[in-house]
Amino acid sequence: MSEPIRLGEYPRVRRVDERKPPELRFSQRAIEELERIKKHYPNKRAAMLPALWIAQREYGGYLPPEALMEVAYRMGTSYAVVEGVATFYTMYNKRPVGRVMLEVCTNLTCSICGGYDILRYLEQKLGIQVGETTPDGQFTLMEVECLNDCGNAPVMQVGDRYYGNLTPEKIDALLEELRTSDQHTVVQLADTVVQCHLTESERQDIERALARAAQAEEG
Ligand code: FES
Numbered sequence: 001m002s003e004p005i006r007l008g009e010y011p012r013v014r015r016v017d018e019r020k021p022p023e024l025r026f027s028q029r030a031i032e033e034l035e036r037i038k039k040h041y042p043n044k045r046a047a048m049l050p051a052l053w054i055a056q057r058e059y060g061g062y063l064p065p066e067a068l069m070e071v072a073y074r075m076g077t078s079y080a081v082v083e084g085v086a087t088f089y090t091m092y093n094k095r096p097v098g099r100v101m102l103e104v105c106t107n108l109t110c111s112i113c114g115g116y117d118i119l120r121y122l123e124q125k126l127g128i129q130v131g132e133t134t135p136d137g138q139f140t141l142m143e144v145e146c147l148n149d150c151g152n153a154p155v156m157q158v159g160d161r162y163y164g165n166l167t168p169e170k171i172d173a174l175l176e177e178l179r180t181s182d183q184h185t186v187v188q189l190a191d192t193v194v195q196c197h198l199t200e201s202e203r204q205d206i207e208r209a210l211a212r213a214a215q216a217e218e219g
Pocket of ligand 1: 105106107108109110111145146147148149150151153155
């Protein structure tokens with residue numbers, strides 16, 4: 001089952017007052033990325049999904065109301081429009097999540113091949129239920145729909161990587177590896193998706209723009 005949408009968690013803000021912009025937290029890199037991605041589309045609003053991925057990365061793995069406000073401001077649209085998109089798609093996190101997000105598929109093929117056993121095993125190993133985060137903020141456990149890798153069922157997504165043919169032994173080894181890594185898999189996934197929206201020459205262009213800005217700052 002997907003994460004429940006709790007619309008009430010967001011304040012009702014009908015539109016952004018552009019004369020009084022919100023507190024802006026996008027890095028220079030994020031601004032450069034968004035400006036280039038916007039140019040891909042005749043209608044700038046079509047860049048909303050990558051804009052939200054940028055925001056999810058910049059705000060540490062989830063989209064608080066301030067992040068939606070900033071996206072609205074940078075996309076020149078209303079908070080309500082951004083909120084409508086962000087709450088429609090399950091890949092945008094509506095509340096803080098752990099450093100490592102474990103997304104276990106329990107759709108048809110995976111459930112036949114033991115997806116629920118894997119899910120229950122992870123609940124027991126981590127001491128949490130589906131949808132919860134461990135008290136140390138390290139792991140969030142989610143149940144997701146088909147990950148489109150049914151041939152390797154049961155499957156789990158962690159950041160931008162898939163792990164298939166899962167067994168309790170494989171889970172033990174993976175949890176050990178993830179515990180000792182310092183990678184924020186949710187932020188890393190967001191960055192991977194953002195990079196996929198840019199061409200190689202745009203990525204190089206951004207690096208040059210950032211280098212010029214750093215040089216100018218040094219004086
Ligand atoms: S049913 Fe799990 S990947 Fe398709």
